[in-house]
Amino acid sequence: MLHQLLLNPVPKPPPIPPSYRPLSPLNQFSYEETYRHICNLLLSLTHSRSLPKGLQLHAHILKSGLHTIPLVCHHLINFYSKTHLPLLSRQVFDETPEKTVTTWSSVISSFAQNELPWLAIEFFRRMLGSNFRPDDHIFPSATKSCAILGRHDAGQSIHCVAVKTGYDGDVFVGSSLVDMYAKCRAIWDARKMFNEMPERNVVSWSGMIYGYTQLGENEEALRLFRLALYENLDVNDFTFSSVIHVCSNSTLLELGKQIHGLCFKTSFDSSSFVGSSLISLYSKCGVIEGAYRIFDEVLVKNLGLWNAMLIACAQHTHTEKAFDLFKQMESAGVKPNFITFLGMLYACSHAGLVEKGQYYFELMKKYGIEPGDQHYASLVHLLARAGKLQDALSVIKEMPIEPTECVWGAFLTGCRIHGNTEMAAYAADRVFELSPVGSGLHVLLSNAYAAVGRYEDAAMARKMLRDQGVKKETGLSWVEEGNKVHTFAAGDTRHAKSKEIYQKLQELGEEMERAGYTADTSFVLRQVDVEEKNQTIRYHSERLAVAFGLITFPSDRPIRVMKNLRICGDCHTAIKFMSKCSGRVIIVRDNNRFHHFEDGKCSCGDYW
Structure with missing residues (x-):
């Protein structure tokens, strides 16, 4: 709307209001000139976000009686919106004697852009009740508000209004609907709208890509991105951020580097929005140096960029x-x-x-x-991991909110590490009383029992898991080689290089034993004989992945292994010996943090 006002001439002013009295410093102008001059001044102050001067001009408008003119009110509403004072926008709107579609559009947009989505939807409803017909500027503000609130039902109602008024075929309205459905996780509604659009723009493409990304449909998100590039779409920073997020979650470093290059060519690498995603990409792929470089290169740093770098440092024990x-x-x-x-x-x-x-x-x-449940979970994990189990339990009991699964999970982790099965059982009783919980807590409790030899209790915990019809997540490790990802499970023999992998593990195992490595079979949480325990722990998925890297990658390239579960204690020790015996840098990311192994040492200091 603002760009239209800049391009189009200010319309002919209305009749002079009775209260008008020219005041300094504008008294040298006629009423018509004053009217035009004030509109231009408001536009200028809106662009510069100059609040003090805008307030002075508003006072002059009130004294001169020009606040009765709808277009002046529109500019005032927009000014307060851009200076993040939406309630003043509403006050101007409420005091406007003659409301038009433009003033309705301005106030709804003000609410949508300033984190008051429920007011935007309420005023959209009031506008319809006042027999005003929404236009292509109002619909996107209303649908954006539905997306913020996650109100798929309200978004559908607005979609119906768009169909009835014939605006569903408009590219801006259609794109906003696609974006709304995608952010509300109604991906099929979004795709149906997207497929039926006669014309698509960057918002509709980006909305669809983001929608598939947040649902974990990474392949479809990447396919759409490639199709958008094929159609020569000018993608924006939001598009790039979504696709980089896919690479980050899938730890596709090489593809992420290619997209980073594309960001560089299109100058989007300087965007703090894209920068945050790139920091996350390099951090999650184990290249913390790349994350630091991105952080230093982005000149204008927003809160998201700072947060991304802080989390990267935490993950890598910096x-x-x-x-x-x-x-x-x-x-x-x-x-x-x-x-x-x-x-x-x-x-x-x-x-x-x-x-x-x-x-x-x-x-x-x-x-x-x-503090939210995740903050309390981090504090409980900190205390419990340090052996302060009573202090951790006190924090849980004194929480002003109901302890969630992640809070109890943090406590159970500490109980397992320190072998306190009584407190683990107490915690399990409390959490199982609340509601059905995920497989993670059952596994934690089972492991806590098994670690101290209480195999019957461990079996009971796993039986509870089976009775719920939930399966324990299979432990997997994977390594990226070029454009291919090689995935391994414990004892896996399906890989094309399985023979070479197991031979390498055999050779390396002998060398590790000469260097002082002894298998710690206490991490095999099943009641089997010693020999079977030795065989079981020797071929965990992360070891197979490391062996694949050793026989595949050049000696100067770090071996980066990703895991979906926590690395076990014996594998952690074994990979320290692997790094020492092979002279290689090995980086392992489990579901908790990063471990940088070099010359027999780990960056975590054996505290994880």
């Missing part, structure tokens, strides 16, 4: 760097949010820094941020 970044962020005047503190608690938890973690937990409250 704890002191995380503390330093937090101080830099505060010095730059960037106010931390709940994600920032989640990253700081995460960093403290993986380094065993109890006092530091408690400090950041209390600091969060000073910033006016109420």
